[in-house]
Amino acid sequence: MKTTLRFGLILSLTTLFFACGESPKSKSEEVVNVYTHRHYKADDELFSQFTEETGIKVNIVNASADELIQRLETEGADSKADILITVDAGRLYRAQSKDLLQPVSSEILEANIAPEFREKEGHWYGMTYRARIIAYAKDRVDPEEIKTYEDLTDPKWEDKVLIRSSENIYNQSLLASIILAEGEEKAKAWAEGIVANMARDPKGGDRDQVKAIASGEGDVAVVNTYYIGLLLNDENEEERKAGESVGVIFPNQDGRGTHINISGIGVTKHAPNKENAIALMEFLSEEKAQQTLANVNYEYPINPKAEKASILKTWGDFKTDSVPFSKLGEYNSQAVKIFDEAGWK
Amino acid sequence: MAKRTTYWWNKWTGAAIVILLLVLTPIFTILVKLFDRPGEHWQHIASTLLPSYFGDSILLLLGVGSLTFLIGVSMAWLVSVYDFPGRRYFEWLLILPLAFPSYMMGYSYVGILEYTGPVQAFFRNTLDIHFTGAIIDIMNLPGAIFILSVSLFPYVYVICRASFMRQSTAMQEAALLLGSNRMQMFTKIALPMARPAVAGGIALVGMEVLNDYGTVKYFGVNTFTTGIFRAWFSFGDINTAIYLSAILTVMVLVLIWLENIQRGGRNWNVGRGSSKPAIRIRPQRKGTRGLYTALCLAVLSISFIFPLAQLFYWVSLTWRDVVDAEFGILIFRSFSLAIGSAVAIAVISIFLLYATRLSPLRWTKHIARTASLGYAIPGAVIAVGVMIPMMELDRSIKWAVSDQFGMILSGTLFILVVAYIVRFMAVGYNAIDAGFQKTGASVNEVARSLGASPLRTLWKIDLPLIKNSIAGAVLLAFVDILKELPLTLILRPFNFHTLATKAFDMATNEMIAESANASLVVVLTGVVPIILLNNALSQRHGKAKKTQPRVI
Numbered sequence: 068m069k070t071t072l073r074f075g076l077i078l079s080l081t082t083l084f085f086a087c088g089e090s091p092k093s094k095s096e097e098v099v100n101v102y103t104h105r106h107y108k109a110d111d112e113l114f115s116q117f118t119e120e121t122g123i124k125v126n127i128v129n130a131s132a133d134e135l136i137q138r139l140e141t142e143g144a145d146s147k148a149d150i151l152i153t154v155d156a157g158r159l160y161r162a163q164s165k166d167l168l169q170p171v172s173s174e175i176l177e178a179n180i181a182p183e184f185r186e187k188e189g190h191w192y193g194m195t196y197r198a199r200i201i202a203y204a205k206d207r208v209d210p211e212e213i214k215t216y217e218d219l220t221d222p223k224w225e226d227k228v229l230i231r232s233s234e235n236i237y238n239q240s241l242l243a244s245i246i247l248a249e250g251e252e253k254a255k256a257w258a259e260g261i262v263a264n265m266a267r268d269p270k271g272g273d274r275d276q277v278k279a280i281a282s283g284e285g286d287v288a289v290v291n292t293y294y295i296g297l298l299l300n301d302e303n304e305e306e307r308k309a310g311e312s313v314g315v316i317f318p319n320q321d322g323r324g325t326h327i328n329i330s331g332i333g334v335t336k337h338a339p340n341k342e343n344a345i346a347l348m349e350f351l352s353e354e355k356a357q358q359t360l361a362n363v364n365y366e367y368p369i370n371p372k373a374e375k376a377s378i379l380k381t382w383g384d385f386k387t388d389s390v391p392f393s394k395l396g397e398y399n400s401q402a403v404k405i406f407d408e409a410g411w412k
Numbered sequence: 413m414a415k416r417t418t419y420w421w422n423k424w425t426g427a428a429i430v431i432l433l434l435v436l437t438p439i440f441t442i443l444v445k446l447f448d449r450p451g452e453h454w455q456h457i458a459s460t461l462l463p464s465y466f467g468d469s470i471l472l473l474l475g476v477g478s479l480t481f482l483i484g485v486s487m488a489w490l491v492s493v494y495d496f497p498g499r500r501y502f503e504w505l506l507i508l509p510l511a512f513p514s515y516m517m518g519y520s521y522v523g524i525l526e527y528t529g530p531v532q533a534f535f536r537n538t539l540d541i542h543f544t545g546a547i548i549d550i551m552n553l554p555g556a557i558f559i560l561s562v563s564l565f566p567y568v569y570v571i572c573r574a575s576f577m578r579q580s581t582a583m584q585e586a587a588l589l590l591g592s593n594r595m596q597m598f599t600k601i602a603l604p605m606a607r608p609a610v611a612g613g614i615a616l617v618g619m620e621v622l623n624d625y626g627t628v629k630y631f632g633v634n635t636f637t638t639g640i641f642r643a644w645f646s647f648g649d650i651n652t653a654i655y656l657s658a659i660l661t662v663m664v665l666v667l668i669w670l671e672n673i674q675r676g677g678r679n680w681n682v683g684r685g686s687s688k689p690a691i692r693i694r695p696q697r698k699g700t701r702g703l704y705t706a707l708c709l710a711v712l713s714i715s716f717i718f719p720l721a722q723l724f725y726w727v728s729l730t731w732r733d734v735v736d737a738e739f740g741i742l743i744f745r746s747f748s749l750a751i752g753s754a755v756a757i758a759v760i761s762i763f764l765l766y767a768t769r770l771s772p773l774r775w776t777k778h779i780a781r782t783a784s785l786g787y788a789i790p791g792a793v794i795a796v797g798v799m800i801p802m803m804e805l806d807r808s809i810k811w812a813v814s815d816q817f818g819m820i821l822s823g824t825l826f827i828l829v830v831a832y833i834v835r836f837m838a839v840g841y842n843a844i845d846a847g848f849q850k851t852g853a854s855v856n857e858v859a860r861s862l863g864a865s866p867l868r869t870l871w872k873i874d875l876p877l878i879k880n881s882i883a884g885a886v887l888l889a890f891v892d893i894l895k896e897l898p899l900t901l902i903l904r905p906f907n908f909h910t911l912a913t914k915a916f917d918m919a920t921n922e923m924i925a926e927s928a929n930a931s932l933v934v935v936l937t938g939v940v941p942i943i944l945l946n947n948a949l950s951q952r953h954g955k956a957k958k959t960q961p962r963v964i
Binding site for chain 2: 106108128129130131134135137142145147270271272273274275278279281282284294297301302303305306308309
């Protein structure tokens, strides 16, 4: 009995010790603290490669961009975070407008990342981009019938269109891009047209929309490219089959181009390890790291020297919408309002 | 004597009250904030979202309450009154769904029933039957009711079974002799007598429902807990989050109060000592016996076997990518955090209980009981309640000592351990209290009268006597902490995941198959204490078990 109790006491003391010991141990250990919304294995691989090459330890907090931004705000000047990574320009813009990021400049970053993929003062830089494309049922839809996002509002697609909730930032940015290109009136008409054609109430993620095409619930869906790549490479045969049942359309090729969105990275306002943060960003922008990101996650690399994953190559090149990403963030709240008015859940 | 009373009042009772106040601080903090003004987004939330928070929360409570009542009571009645093949195994197998956190059950079921899941794939590939559209769609309110019910019914089942087993056989026999059939015996005698047990079980279920975050978030149901997260993280409005927490706390307190009222101080206990051990009825017709076995098997399959099989399937697909050294560290951290906190809970419980035993004042016992209040309060609320005073404390430390100490408490595991203690105090406290009650005060008094100090008496006499209860308390708290999600999500420090947050994270990021690895560890860990506890319980009922079934 005595030993059990002693064991218990020692255990609880160790836990408390280990609990308090989480605070910064020594100044000599080089670290970089990353708050990230990205949750992919490729990222973890790159972070450990970075540690191997530089000796700088990467600490990661994984959460949704909203949570991370909230946390940065709460922590204020006490924050240990050095870097914020989000999967959407809209959230980078939000972080920037809340004064949570600081401008940085680096020759490497500027050489690797074209001006349209970075904020003009250096508050954030793009990491990868993805296209929001239209997936269609190969056996039921003639891809020639759909050329633009606007075509989806045609009454012939009534009860056929699948798309996720308006709470989703990818949709918010897409609508923002339409507001910018066509004006508020037309953007609202588009949202209403989509709502009228929806096959079901929006639910699930992008993969779920593709599976709903496979199940025959709808015929066309608006999704991000890399989800199709992930489906086509899933361990589960049924998931692969679902991925194979759809084809890909890059919309608006004759006009403004297909809407793309970036996954991006910025240095936090109060970063305690600013130098390390910049080193990590530079590392991620180099060809080798970009190659990994592109291959493992089926995203488009931002560094033009890096090659696309083979599945993306089969889809070919396409014209991208060149509206500045910060504009998408600026028009985010207007987009949300339009969604609400259009009754898009 | 009087002198000594005063003396111990100072030392033990005084310290106990200090601990108690610390444990209750988060709840007080939240309640006080009810009188504050809510944040800037309150207007928007109150007008557009609050009705659906109320509506969905209440529908969920009613739905899950009725369904767990139905499943829990019928299963309890079946295994405690009838004898049929496999009955002895179903008795404890039916508790196993408790090892399955509701949200993980939700992921499993979506996986089983979705388009690419085994059910639809079987129909499609083997039978060539294609379901077009969403035939089996559970990601909605009815789906959430189903998931929460099949994972929470054991609360009602366990408590009802205990009650049915305790009920006097004589009374049931009298009813049968007076011409009641078995249905009337159940509705007129057994069920009314078990009423407090049933109500207690359903109250527990209700608290779990209000605490749930993982399932409702995944299924797109709007409850107060999702509202708290939304206000805090999406709108960035912590004051509105606190305000919502306060409303939720009041709802829970009303729930507890209603449960107390309906019990109304009446004594429902039927002389335990006088009742004969239960004699089970063995239905004469083979078909009836088979039907009962099939019923139990169906409930067990739906609530445990099918979702577990889905987890195993996913793990078989993904373990190569997921199970590595880092996964080992994740398990280690998760386990040591849960064990450390569970031990802390046990130590504090022992201290509180022993202090009340030493105090001659009766009301200390009632006060100590309020330490268990945290269990009723949803995790997200506890998290908010712990966060506020801790950040204040951090600020004062920073101000008083040095700028070097930036957020030394609120950014670390310390705050998480404190929150676990507040939330799961009841689990340890009740288990250890049961142990203390069995030993009686006399042994303790003998030791004291022979000149041993209270501490020495506690160490040498009481603790060895109740070591099994202590082990049970640590085990129960350990499993609960391992499963905990909302509180951990809010308070976990930098760079720290538990198995629960990792599984949630992956599942919400469309990596459900990968998340199954963490889920499986949590579920299998939870199974162990349930089996151990059940063995302990059946040893107590050992005699009843050996009696021959009677054939009617």
